Amino acid sequence: MKRKWIAATAMAVTAGLLTACSGGSGDTPKNEKVTLTYANWSEDQSPAMKQIAAEFEKANPNITIKVQTLPWPEYWSTLQVGAAGGTAPDAFWMLADHFREYAKGGQLLDLTDTIKSNQIDMNVYPKPVSDSYTYEGKVFALPKDFDTNGLWYNKALFDAAGVKYPDDTWTWQNVQEAAKKLTDPKKGVFGIAAPIDAQGGFYNTILQAGGSIINPEGTASDFASPAGIAGLKFWTDLQAAGESPTLKQLSDTEAVSMFENQKVAMYTSGAYWALRFYKNPDLKDKVDVAPLPQGVKRATVTSGIGNAGYAGSKHPEELKKFLAFLGGTKAAEIQAATGTVLPAYQGTQKPWLDSMPEFHLQVFIDAIDYSVPLPVAGNASEWQGLAPQFLSPAWDGKKPVEQAAKEYQDAVDQVLAKQ
Amino acid sequence: MTTVATKPVRRPTGRRTGVSKPNGWWGLAFIAPATIGLIALYVWPFLSTLMKSFQDVPAFGPATFVGLDNYTALIGDGDFWKAFRNSALYTVIILLGIPLAVVLAALIEQVGRGRAVYRVLFFLPVVTLPVAIGMVWRFIYNGDFGLLNYVLSWFGIDGQFWVADPRFTIYAFGVVGIWMGLGINLIILGAGLQAIPKALYEASSLDGAGRVRQFFHITVPLLSPSIFFVTILSVIAALQMFDLLFIMLRGVNNTALTDSKTIVYLFYEKAFVQFDQGYGAAIAIVLLMVIMIATAVQFRLQRSWVFYG
Numbered sequence: 001m002k003r004k005w006i007a008a009t010a011m012a013v014t015a016g017l018l019t020a021c022s023g024g025s026g027d028t029p030k031n032e033k034v035t036l037t038y039a040n041w042s043e044d045q046s047p048a049m050k051q052i053a054a055e056f057e058k059a060n061p062n063i064t065i066k067v068q069t070l071p072w073p074e075y076w077s078t079l080q081v082g083a084a085g086g087t088a089p090d091a092f093w094m095l096a097d098h099f100r101e102y103a104k105g106g107q108l109l110d111l112t113d114t115i116k117s118n119q120i121d122m123n124v125y126p127k128p129v130s131d132s133y134t135y136e137g138k139v140f141a142l143p144k145d146f147d148t149n150g151l152w153y154n155k156a157l158f159d160a161a162g163v164k165y166p167d168d169t170w171t172w173q174n175v176q177e178a179a180k181k182l183t184d185p186k187k188g189v190f191g192i193a194a195p196i197d198a199q200g201g202f203y204n205t206i207l208q209a210g211g212s213i214i215n216p217e218g219t220a221s222d223f224a225s226p227a228g229i230a231g232l233k234f235w236t237d238l239q240a241a242g243e244s245p246t247l248k249q250l251s252d253t254e255a256v257s258m259f260e261n262q263k264v265a266m267y268t269s270g271a272y273w274a275l276r277f278y279k280n281p282d283l284k285d286k287v288d289v290a291p292l293p294q295g296v297k298r299a300t301v302t303s304g305i306g307n308a309g310y311a312g313s314k315h316p317e318e319l320k321k322f323l324a325f326l327g328g329t330k331a332a333e334i335q336a337a338t339g340t341v342l343p344a345y346q347g348t349q350k351p352w353l354d355s356m357p358e359f360h361l362q363v364f365i366d367a368i369d370y371s372v373p374l375p376v377a378g379n380a381s382e383w384q385g386l387a388p389q390f391l392s393p394a395w396d397g398k399k400p401v402e403q404a405a406k407e408y409q410d411a412v413d414q415v416l417a418k419q
Numbered sequence: 420m421t422t423v424a425t426k427p428v429r430r431p432t433g434r435r436t437g438v439s440k441p442n443g444w445w446g447l448a449f450i451a452p453a454t455i456g457l458i459a460l461y462v463w464p465f466l467s468t469l470m471k472s473f474q475d476v477p478a479f480g481p482a483t484f485v486g487l488d489n490y491t492a493l494i495g496d497g498d499f500w501k502a503f504r505n506s507a508l509y510t511v512i513i514l515l516g517i518p519l520a521v522v523l524a525a526l527i528e529q530v531g532r533g534r535a536v537y538r539v540l541f542f543l544p545v546v547t548l549p550v551a552i553g554m555v556w557r558f559i560y561n562g563d564f565g566l567l568n569y570v571l572s573w574f575g576i577d578g579q580f581w582v583a584d585p586r587f588t589i590y591a592f593g594v595v596g597i598w599m600g601l602g603i604n605l606i607i608l609g610a611g612l613q614a615i616p617k618a619l620y621e622a623s624s625l626d627g628a629g630r631v632r633q634f635f636h637i638t639v640p641l642l643s644p645s646i647f648f649v650t651i652l653s654v655i656a657a658l659q660m661f662d663l664l665f666i667m668l669r670g671v672n673n674t675a676l677t678d679s680k681t682i683v684y685l686f687y688e689k690a691f692v693q694f695d696q697g698y699g700a701a702i703a704i705v706l707l708m709v710i711m712i713a714t715a716v717q718f719r720l721q722r723s724w725v726f727y728g
Binding site: 073076077080083084101102104105106107195196197247248249250251252253254255379381382385388389392395 | 477563
C-alpha cells in the first residue's frame with residue numbers, strides 16, 4: 001500500500017513537471033492588471049529607471065513595471081537568448097551596434113504607428129541617434145539619452161605644469177604640446193591617456209582629420225586612407241613619445257581609472273563619466289571638460305541608448321504606452337534631474353547641467369552640432385572586436401601605423417563583405 | 420523508454436531478468452523525474468547543439484543547413500588553433516597543481532588539531548564568487564601597483580604585466596586556477612587518505628621507513644584511485660576554462676585578450692557576441708570531442724599507475 005502511494009506521488013510530480021512549461025497566458029482584457037518588465041544594464045541608472053517606472057504607474061494604475069538590472073557582460077547574451085526563446089523582457093535598452101540584428105530579425109516592436117498616434121515629434125531627439133534606431137523606414141526605439149565626447153582634464157595637474165586649460169580654440173597641436181609639458185615620469189604622471197578606444201578616441205580623430213570610418217553604403221572601411229592614418233597616428237605618436245601610459249598599463253588599469261587616480265592629465269571620453277567624477281570628492285574640484293580639439297575640422301561620434309520593446313511581448317498595447325512615456329519629457333526630466341545621463345529629449349538637459357554646475361557640461365550638448373553617428377554597419381560587434389588585435393602592434397610601436405591600418409581595414413572589410 | 424515498458428524482453432533461457440511488466444511501470448515512474456530532467460537539461464541541448472553545428476544560425480530567424488561548413492571553417496581558423504593551444508597549455512599547468520594537492524593533502528592529514536581550519540582555508544576560494552576572485556587577482560597581478568610585483572621588488576626582480584602581456588596571461592591564470600581548484604581536490608584526496616589503513620604506516624615504520632618513503636610507497640599508491648579521479652575532473656574543468664578570462668580581461672579593455680582566448684571563450688564570443696551560433700555550436704562539439712578523447716586516454720593510462728588494492 002505504501003509503495004503504491006509513493007509511486008502515485010512520483011507520477012503526480014512528473015505530470016506536474018510536464019505541464020508546468022505549457023501554461024500560457026491568453027489575451028488580457030482591458031484594464032486588467034498587467035506587469036511589464038523593463039531591462040537595463042546599469043546599476044548607476046537603475047534608481048532613475050525605477051523613478052520613471054513609478055511615475056508611469058501613477059498615471060496607469062493597471063500597469064506594473066518591473067525594472068530589471070542585468071550586469072553588462074551578460075546583458076546581450078541574456079537578451080538574445082530571451083528574444084529567441086520568447087522570454088525577453090517587454091521593454092529594454094538597445095544600443096545602435098546591436099540594433100540592426102534585432103530589427104532585421106523581427107524582434108522589435110514597430111513604433112511607427114505609436115509615434116503617429118501619440119504625436120511624438122522625432123525632431124526633439126538628436127538626429128544621428130534617432131536615425132540609428134530606424135530600420136527600413138520604421139522606428140523601433142525612441143532615444144533615451146545620447147553621448148558625445150569631450151576633453152576631460154585635471155586642473156590641478158595643468159596648474160602644476162603651468163599649462164593653460166584647454167578651451168574651444170584648441171587644436172591637435174595644442175593637445176600634443178600640452179601632453180608633452182604635462183608628462184612627468186618622476187611623478188608617474190602622463191599628459192594624456194591613449195588607449196585603443198574607438199568611440200572615445202580614434203573614431204573622433206579620423207573624422208577630425210576629414211576621413212570617414214565606414215562608407216555610407218556600409219560596404220568598406222576607411223582606416224588606411226590618409227585621413228584614417230592621420231587619425232590613428234594622433235594616438236600612436238602620443239604613445240611613442242611616452243606621453244601616455246602604455247597599452248599594458250592601460251590594460252591593467254583602465255584609462256578612466258588612471259584619470260581618476262590623477263595619473264593622466266587629459267582623457268577624451270563621453271559625458272557618461274560626469275556623475276562618477278562629480279561624486280568623487282578627490283576630483284570634483286579638480287576636473288573639468290572642454291570640447292574635443294580640432295583637426296582639419298571639428299567632429300565627434302555620437303550614440304545613445306534607445307528604449308525598445310520586444311515584438312513577442314504578451315501586452316503590446318500597454319508596452320507601446322510605456323515606450324511612448326519613456327520617450328517623453330517626464331522620463332527625460334527625471335534622468336536629467338538625477339544627473340544620470342544626458343537625456344535625448346531636446347530642452348530637457350538643463351537640470352542635468354544644473355546638477356553639476358562646476359563642470360562645463362554644455363560642451364557635450366554643443367557637440368551635437370558637429371556630431372556623426374557611431375558607425376554600425378554590418379555585423380558591428382564582430383568588426384568592432386578586431387581593433388585591439390590589429391591596432392595593438394601600431395600602438396606598441398612594433399608595426400608602422402600605415403601597415404597596421406591597412407591590415408585592420410582589410411579585416412573589417414572582410415566582415416562587412418559577409419553581409 | 421516506453422518501448423521497454425510495454426514490451427519486456429524475455430531472454431531465450433526463460434529466466435526473468437530485466438523488468439517484468441508490473442514492476443517495470445513503477446520503476447520507470449520512480450526514475451521519471453530524473454530521466455526527464457536529464458533529457459530536458461542535457462540530452463536535448465546536446466542534440467540541438469549538434470544540429471546547429473551543421474547549420475548557419477542567424478541571431479534570429481530560420482537556420483539553413485550548411486553541412487560541414489562550420490567545421491571546415493574551424494579547421495582553417497587561426498583563432499581556433501590559438502585558443503586550442505591556450506586551453507591545452509592551461510590544462511597542463513592545472514595538472515601540475517595535482518602533485519601539489521597530494522602533498523598538501525598528506526600534510527594536512529598529519530596535522531592533529533586544527534585540521535578543519537586548514538580545510539576551510541583551502542576551501543574558501545571554492546565558495547567565493549569568481550567575480551571577487553577575479554578582482555583580487557587583478558590587483559595582485561597589476562603591473563604598476565600589484566602586490567606580486569611589489570613582493571618581487573624586494574628581491575630586486577623587475578615585475579611584469581602578468582595579465583596585460585599575452586606572454587604571461589595563461590600562466591597567470593593557471594596559478595589562479597590551481598589555487599581555485601585546490602579546495603575540492605583536497606577534500607577528495609583527504610577522504611582517500613582516511614581510507615588508508617593506519618596499520619600500514621605502523622608496520623612500515625617498524626621496518627624503518629621514513630616519512631618520505633612512506634609517502635611514496637604507501638600514500639601515493641593507495642591514494643592513486645583518488646588522484647586519478649581528481650585528475651579526470653581537473654582536466655575537464657581546465658578545458659572548460661572561461662570565467663577567469665571573462666572576469667579578468669573582458670570588460671576592462673585589456674588588449675592581451677586577443678592572444679589569451681580559450682576554446683570556451685571563443686565559443687562565447689562567436690555564439691553570443693557575434694551572433695554566429697552555428698560556428699559556436701561547432702566549437703562546442705569539437706570541445707566535447709577533445710574532452711572525451713582526453714578522458715578516454717586517461718582511462719587507458721590509468722591501468723599502468725592506478726592501484727585498486
